[in-house]
Amino acid sequence: TPGIRPLIAGNWKMHGTSAWLGELRAIGEGFAEAAGESADGVICVPATLLARASETLRGTPVAAGGQDCHAEESGAHTGDIAAEMLADCGAAYVIVGHSERRADHGESDVEVAAKAKAVWRAGLMAIVCIGETKAEREAGETLAVLSRQIAGSVPEGATAASTVIAYEPVWAIGTGLTPTADDVAEAHAHIRRELEGRIGQENARAMRILYGGSVKPGNARELLSVPNVDGALIGGASLKAADFLSIAAAA
Numbered sequence: 431t432p433g434i435r436p437l438i439a440g441n442w443k444m445h446g447t448s449a450w451l452g453e454l455r456a457i458g459e460g461f462a463e464a465a466g467e468s469a470d471g472v473i474c475v476p477a478t479l480l481a482r483a484s485e486t487l488r489g490t491p492v493a494a495g496g497q498d499c500h501a502e503e504s505g506a507h508t509g510d511i512a513a514e515m516l517a518d519c520g521a522a523y524v525i526v527g528h529s530e531r532r533a534d535h536g537e538s539d540v541e542v543a544a545k546a547k548a549v550w551r552a553g554l555m556a557i558v559c560i561g562e563t564k565a566e567r568e569a570g571e572t573l574a575v576l577s578r579q580i581a582g583s584v585p586e587g588a589t590a591a592s593t594v595i596a597y598e599p600v601w602a603i604g605t606g607l608t609p610t611a612d613d614v615a616e617a618h619a620h621i622r623r624e625l626e627g628r629i630g631q632e633n634a635r636a637m638r639i640l641y642g643g644s645v646k647p648g649n650a651r652e653l654l655s656v657p658n659v660d661g662a663l664i665g666g667a668s669l670k671a672a673d674f675l676s677i678a679a680a681a
């Protein structure tokens with residue numbers, strides 16, 4: 431989208447120990463050459479790797495991010511991690527509402543919105559994920575689902591400086607399947623319109639809307655050139671520096 435700086439975001443999911451820091455260093459060191467000065471980069475790593483990841487990426491154009499957080503700042507929540515703790519480890523972004531969190535942990539739109547606010551409270555950028563399931567797409571409900579998820583999981587007060595939206599059709603994540611360019615264009619235009627209603631035209635027009643779901647070096651250029659696609663959220667292909675950098679080069 432004119433005037434919007436794209437974001438190329440990686441989601442390492444439950445992959446990555448200290449043995450992976452070399453891959454991360456390669457991503458950080460190669461990013462500027464791949465994407466020039468024209469895109470931002472972030473890799474969202476497991477919380478256990480975050481401190482070392484942000485250390486490894488220091489001085490490169492690529493930021494480190496988390497993949498989830500608890501809505502509260504502290505408290506009796508054994509095993510959970512606050513956004514402030516991710517910030518303390520050097521995170522700049524936090525993914526919230528990824529479909530795997532929604533499916534594996536039953537996260538609702540209301541919880542996702544609370545987590546997005548927690549990310550803001552910690553001074554970080556929230557990447558809020560939305561997207562329809564295969565059944566919802568086949569039932570013709572895609573746009574209605576996106577409207578509902580935006581209303582429910584994007585808090586009022588979201589701005590382009592605090593929030594990124596990631597459109598990730600659930601059926602396209604990790605499957606090798608992608609929607610057609612026309613389907614992506616329709617979904618992203620719809621998301622932009624819905625955001626205008628929710629957070630105002632100025633904020634909505636500046637907000638990055640990423641596409642995610644089986645983005646690979648081979649399809650990145652086509653997907654990233656779709657109107658209203660302002661970057662990508664990349665799972666599997668972010669695990670290898672060469673693949674991630676090749677996608678960044680398409681931005």
Ligand code: PEP
Pocket residue numbers: 441443598602603604605606642643644645663664665666667
């Ligand atoms: C993701 O994890 O958000 C994702 C889009 O995964 P993949 O690129 O592997 O489909």
